[in-house]
Structures are given as structure tokens and as C-alpha cells.
Amino acid sequence: MELDHAARCLEKLGNPTRLTVFRLLVKAGHDGLSVGAIQEHLGVPASTLSHHVAHLVNVGLVSQEREGRVLRCRPNFPLMDELIGFLTSECCVLADAPEEPAAARA
Amino acid sequence: MELDHAARCLEKLGNPTRLTVFRLLVKAGHDGLSVGAIQEHLGVPASTLSHHVAHLVNVGLVSQEREGRVLRCRPNFPLMDELIGFLTSECCVLADAPEEPAAARA
């Protein structure tokens, strides 16, 4: 993962509302949640939430799939793994992974 | 680590210049680098760099210690570990840490 993409992902996660949204989706698992379900949890206006979710979709951290009237949002686990891998290998070398290329994650 | 602090850390790391600065400090190891040394690497104006470094210091990701005329900047490895731990346990449960029951609601 390149630094610029990592920075963009971090920037998007660096907003409390968006981080909460993403965490909620992760907790929901691979099936994710609809935008409306997220809204019920957070209580934020629809247009604001839509804007935040769009940010996450733009950087690829969330994918969306239409299911009738509902838009299902799923967290992109592999990308999140890549991001954590970037942080671990590029920004945390001395404290964590002395020489391993962060590939060994079961 | 609380969500709000995690979000603040991510926000600060979510700027390409600051992420580059932090990575540079990590690569430099526990001794870190002076502000001037960082500036030589990045070529960004002093006032701009000072501003970015201050952001990192504010959230605790970097600590500063005066050594004569030089300000030494060190990365806060434990905090970075905490941040990665937060992301791993709160935002990546299904892919990584089996800490919680991960009760997948299918």
C-alpha cells in the first residue's frame, strides 16, 4: 500500500462519526448494514450520513450494494488489513515487527 | 484507547506530509530526529513543518525534547501500538483478533 492511499484512508477514518460508522460495520460482520440501519444507530441526519459513507466508499474502505430500496454497506476487511499492515511495517517497525513483512496474519 | 482519541490520532496521520514525517521518525528509531533534520528530508518551509509537527505532538504521537538549539522529535511507539491495537480489535475483529465472541449475525 502506498503512503498516499494510506493517508487518505487514515484521513477518512480520522473523523469520529466515520470511525463510528466503520466500527459499526465491522461489528456487523461481513453482511454489513444498510445506510438506514446505520442512521438508526447514530441518529445523524440522512444527508450528513450519506456524505460520510460516501467518503468511506471513495477510499474503498466500504463497498455498497443495492438490495431493492436498501443500500447495503460492507466493510472492506482486506483493505483494512492492508492499512494496518502499512502502519505496522512502515510506522511501527521498532516496537512490533522487528523484521517480518507483516504477511503472517492468520 | 477511546474512539475519540483514536480518531484524533488517525486524523493527524491522515495527512501525507505528517504521515511522511511520522514514518521518517519511526525509521530513525528511538532517537528520532531534530525538526531541522526532518525539514532537510522533506524540503517543506520551516513554519509549515513546525505546524505539522505540533499537530503530532498535540495528540501525543510525537514527543519533543530540547537539546541545546535543536528540538529532538521522537515517535511515541507505545501510543502507536495502542492505536494499531484499537484498529485491530475494534475495526478488524473478524479478520484478525479473536478476542470477542465475534457473534456473526448471519
Next chain:
DNA sequence: GATTAATTTCGATAATTCTAGAAATATCGT
């Protein structure tokens, strides 16, 4: 105590982000 070096603070401007109401779009059931 003046001089030089390292860094910050100040101040001003440009650009971006956040927020949310209103209007528009998409889909479904009848």
C-alpha cells in the same frame, strides 16, 4: 552583549471539510 542558528508564533489568505435542509432519484407494493 552581540551574532548566529533552530524553531516557533503571528498574521493573513486560500482551500477544504462539516453539517444539514430541501429537492431529486430509485425502488417497491398496490
Next chain:
DNA sequence: ACGATATTTCTAGAATTATCGAAATTAATC
């Protein structure tokens, strides 16, 4: 087609962030 639901797009004001030159600060050196 119509009405209801789900979500986005449009729009704009407020707030925040980024940028950087100039001036100020701090500390070593002469």
C-alpha cells in the same frame, strides 16, 4: 400510475485546516 420508503445530490453557511513569509523566541558561541 401513485404513494411510501431509502438514499443521494444540491446548495450553502460555518468552522476548520493548510500554507508560508515575517517577526519573535530560545540557546549556543564569540
